[in-house]
Amino acid sequence: MKIAVASGKGGTGKTFVATNLFNVLSGRGERVTLVDCDADAPDDLLFFPAEKISETEVTHQVPVINKDACTWCGRCSNWCNYNAIFYVPTAKVIEVIENLCHGCGACSFACNSDAITEKPVVLGTVTSFRTDRGYPLVEARLRVNEMSPVRVIKAAIKEAGEDGVVILDSPPGTSCPFIQTVDRADYVLLVTEPTPFGLSDLRQSVETLRTMNKQCGVIINRADIGDSGVKNYLREEQIPLLGVINYGTDIARSYSEGRLITEESEIMTGFFAGIADKIISEHGTGSN
Amino acid sequence: MKVAITSTGQSLDSNLDQRFGRCAFFVIYDTETGGVEILPNPNKDAEEGAGPASVQMVASKDVKKIISGEFGVKIKSLLDSLKIQMVVYKEPEKTVKSVIDMLNK
Structure with missing residues (x-):
């Protein structure tokens, strides 16, 4: 099963959610792969000590x-x-x-x-790594000065294969790179923030996903700041709210220092495990 | 010599459009005959490559000089290869007519 973590707006916490979901599932010994599809600025590797296995150029x-x-x-x-x-x-x-x-x-x-x-x-590279726990992490990286990461993303998702749960950390926006990423997903987990900007981009993401017939659910990050626009929108549109994460300096600090909150907080580990279990129990682990 | 002036509208009283590749109209002015041709820019909403496509369009009209507020990075070398002069004129309040008057001075 492929789960894309996407957002529309940048900086809402896609990578935070994707890396922690991956960490929780790999910590439980499940078959899971993380693919960093944000080829313009891949950074998932910052959070995992990993050994490079192979690298291929995408042309x-x-x-x-x-x-x-x-x-x-x-x-x-x-x-x-x-x-x-x-x-x-x-x-x-x-x-x-x-x-x-x-x-x-x-x-x-x-x-x-x-x-x-x-x-x-040459447009970019797809690099396969193995984390210190022995789990595959695939990185798409666009070459500097190239314009479109679409082919690099496609190659990275292909490289990740179909085994178990594959988490796709999507690029921001709702244009071609986003569409290329979510097109391969069985489920799309949208991460947003309760601000007018967050809502505007969430709306665009949802509308795009509906034209693609993709199932999605939402996590609201920094849920205790901003306004109630996002929650009202989700209710009106009957979009499942999978969870909320309140703003916390402990989370911000650990993330900015390249650490995983699911290594440090049992509450957050339980939160991400719950999200993963909910998606997997409702949608299975098979691929479409 | 033919000069292309980017225009926000379809008349000489319109303002100079500040963007080259995605301007609304091109006014092609012939300094020898005083003739004027006004063309809508088909590349205004192009997803990509509006600049090169607009150069291609004005070059096909045998233009030797382009006057606009801003030019994108992709087109400098193209204009050089065609020996078309690029004139940056950042005056959003000026009308196309006043730009033509300057050419005639």
Whole structure:
């Protein structure tokens, strides 16, 4: 079973929840894998002493245009949905803007004069680790200056396999990287905060997940600050509230020092175990 | 010489649009004939690559100079390769007409 931990808004506590769920399940000896899908800024590794097992590069194919063979028909540029082929026939200029390219291959297909070949460009890496307790942790990491982590995330989730419970620590937002992560999930655990900003992004996340027919539940972090907007919204929309975490300096301190609260607080260990048990008992451990 | 001026609206009384790639309209002004062409920018809401696509569009009109408030990072080298001059003019209150008047001075 794959559980994505996502939020919409950044800084609500996705990584906090994902790492502690992983810690609780691995502490109980269950088969569990953590995948850090926040490829722009992966940081799950900060919380676990881990040994690197393997690393693979994720590439995509970008076009290379042979100007001598080009007939200046413009089809490649017209077919490109991402404005990645810059084409000014009057000036005899045609150029691939590599960081706009999504590697879809439409231009190669569109070209009728064999003027386009492709070359691989490295987008990022997928690295497998084993934690000191012997549990797999997979990290997606986007290369600096690359724009889209989608392929790297996809490769990392694939690398994690299907064994037991796979926890996907999602990137923030509700755009392609989020969608790529939750698309593979059997259940989405949304972490939010009781602020207007938190609510606005929660709403976007819920609406996106509904169009994808994904089941979700919510944890409200720092639940004792802010306003009641999030709770009212959950009630109106009948979205399950799985738990609330109040603000605590002990939690903030341990997190900021790279420690896990489930190593330090029995209450928090019980809280995360309860969340995991609830999701697993209701949705099973099988994968769709 | 043809000059592209980014405009917030469809008339010469509209203000200079402060963004190049995602401006509302391009006013193409011909300094020799005084002719004016106003084109809606189809790349205004492009998800990605609005800048390069807009350069492609104005370059196809044989423009040699672009006047706008801001230009994105992706287009400098493209403009260089096309020998199109980029003029940064951060004056959101100026009308397109006043920019044309300056060109004629």
